Amino acid sequence: xxxxxxxxxxxxxxxxxxxxxxxxxxxxxxxxxxxxxxxxxxxxxxxxxxxxxxxxxxxxxxxxxxxxxxxxxxxxxxxxxxxxxxxxxxxxxxxxxxxxxxxxxxxxxxxxxxxxxxxxxxxxxxxxxxxxxxxxxxxxxxxxxxxxxxxxxxxxxxxxxxxxxxxxxxxxxxxxxxxxxxxxxxxxxxxxxxxxxxxxxxxxxxxxxxxxxxxxxxxxxxxxxxxxxxxxxxxxxxxxxxxxxxxxxxxxxxxxxxxxxxxxxxxxxxxxxxxxxxxxxxxxxxxxxxxxxxxxxxxxxxxxxxxxxxxxxxxxxxxxxxxxxxxxxxxxxxxxxxxxxxxxxxxxxxxxxxxxxxxxxxxxxxxxxxx
Ligand code: HEC
Ligand code: HEC
Numbered sequence: 001x002x003x004x005x006x007x008x009x010x011x012x013x014x015x016x017x018x019x020x021x022x023x024x025x026x027x028x029x030x031x032x033x034x035x036x037x038x039x040x041x042x043x044x045x046x047x048x049x050x051x052x053x054x055x056x057x058x059x060x061x062x063x064x065x066x067x068x069x070x071x072x073x074x075x076x077x078x079x080x081x082x083x084x085x086x087x088x089x090x091x092x093x094x095x096x097x098x099x100x101x102x103x104x105x106x107x108x109x110x111x112x113x114x115x116x117x118x119x120x121x122x123x124x125x126x127x128x129x130x131x132x133x134x135x136x137x138x139x140x141x142x143x144x145x146x147x148x149x150x151x152x153x154x155x156x157x158x159x160x161x162x163x164x165x166x167x168x169x170x171x172x173x174x175x176x177x178x179x180x181x182x183x184x185x186x187x188x189x190x191x192x193x194x195x196x197x198x199x200x201x202x203x204x205x206x207x208x209x210x211x212x213x214x215x216x217x218x219x220x221x222x223x224x225x226x227x228x229x230x231x232x233x234x235x236x237x238x239x240x241x242x243x244x245x246x247x248x249x250x251x252x253x254x255x256x257x258x259x260x261x262x263x264x265x266x267x268x269x270x271x272x273x274x275x276x277x278x279x280x281x282x283x284x285x286x287x288x289x290x291x292x293x294x295x296x297x298x299x300x301x302x303x304x305x306x307x308x309x310x311x312x313x314x315x316x317x318x319x320x321x322x323x324x325x326x327x328x329x330x331x332x333x334x335x336x337x338x339x340x341x342x343x344x345x346x347x348x349x350x351x352x353x354x355x356x357x358x359x360x361x362x363x364x365x366x367x368x369x370x371x
Pocket of ligand 2: 209213214215216217218219229230231232233234290291292293294295298301303304305306307316320336337340350354
């Protein structure tokens with residue numbers, strides 16, 4: 001390719017059509033919906049309690065693991081490794097909890113349907129924290145650090161069932177995490193009219209993302225996700241066959257799980273979330289499917305995919321570009337994906353765009369135990 005064509009094709013900012021501009025604008029500065037299943041979601045004192053618990057290792061069986069062990073504020077609330085280790089190693093990658101409150105389903109397989117449905121599973125998971133809801137409940141009402149604040153928020157709960165106290169602990173953690181927002185990225189500023197907020201390369205990447213790249217089929221809207229479950233063909237770390245059933249097993253778990261939108265402890269037992277969870281049925285194509293992750297702050301949260309199989313954004317883009325080593329459960333292949341065959345410039349542009357989705361961390365008083 002001669003230099004003139006090179007310059008005209010690649011080195012000028014892309015021109016967005018009016019339709020594309022409207023689309024891009026609609027992807028900026030998202031808002032959160034209230035979680036009606038958690039009456040304490042917006043309660044400041046509950047959030048403070050949640051923040052204290054988040055950084056406190058005393059609820060783990062060895063007294064060393066807290067939520068922040070795997071969700072480190074300085075790593076955008078991830079742990080930087082392929083699969084996490086708490087008490088022992090787990091099999092999945094720790095997603096960020098920044099912006100987590102926007103989600104419809106939680107965990108890579110969506111096995112809980114509310115943000116407060118997550119913590120008790122994690123506290124009691126033998127490999128994660130190996131704790132026990134009874135100990136946590138006892139601490140809340142007897143420990144001097146917690147008891148006063150606890151009573152201010154929940155009143156005297158000495159005689160309420162352990163499950164209610166445990167659910168309230170989980171709701172406090174959700175209230176804290178709901179404050180962990182990282183938006184206002186260069187992309188948002190560009191979308192709202194600041195032409196200089198994104199480099200030309202990132203703008204070309206954006207054009208590819210919303211156009212030819214087909215990324216928008218799954219990563220759409222202001223959270224860059226359809227909230228649904230798909231297979232993109234990245235196999236296990238050890239190169240073997242797929243073993244993690246993902247969404248398929250999760251639907252079975254969801255139907256018997258405690259602390260769901262429809263459970264006794266929910267503050268909106270008959271709401272839409274609860275009704276959907278109750279009636280959801282598993283389908284063959286759910287086997288090996290994982291949730292489309294949001295791409296906000298993605299450049300800050302390597303490694304990637306549900307088991308951290310891909311080390312860098314370069315590796316992710318390479319995967320979508322070639323679909324080499326595509327692994328699939330034999331009865332199902334996502335038909336949407338085709339190899340994109342990107343050249344070096346195309347890859348660099350797409351990565352520059354993904355980097356433009358990095359927002360600012362929440363204020364520093366939320367990044368450590370409360371004072
Ligand atoms: C041992 C490391 C570890 C610890 C400790 C840990 N997490 Fe996680 N967290 C993970 C992993 C791994 C996942 C994904 C698991 C999966 O999808 O199956 C996860 C998922 C989550 C999610 C779901 C996010 C999403 O996008 O769906 C939230 C929220 C969360 N953790 C919050 C917490 C809180 C609160 C605590 C403390 C009670 C905690 N975590 C403790 C590793 C950990
Ligand atoms: C068929 C739906 C679908 C399409 C199309 C798609 N993705 Fe994904 N994407 C997913 C799912 C599902 C995952 C998680 C897969 C897993 O963990 O196994 C994912 C993961 C990712 C990740 C890793 C995020 C993380 O936190 O680990 C990035 C980056 C990404 N996709 C970017 C893109 C780009 C760029 C395109 C367009 C070239 C694209 N995706 C097209 C569904 C899709």
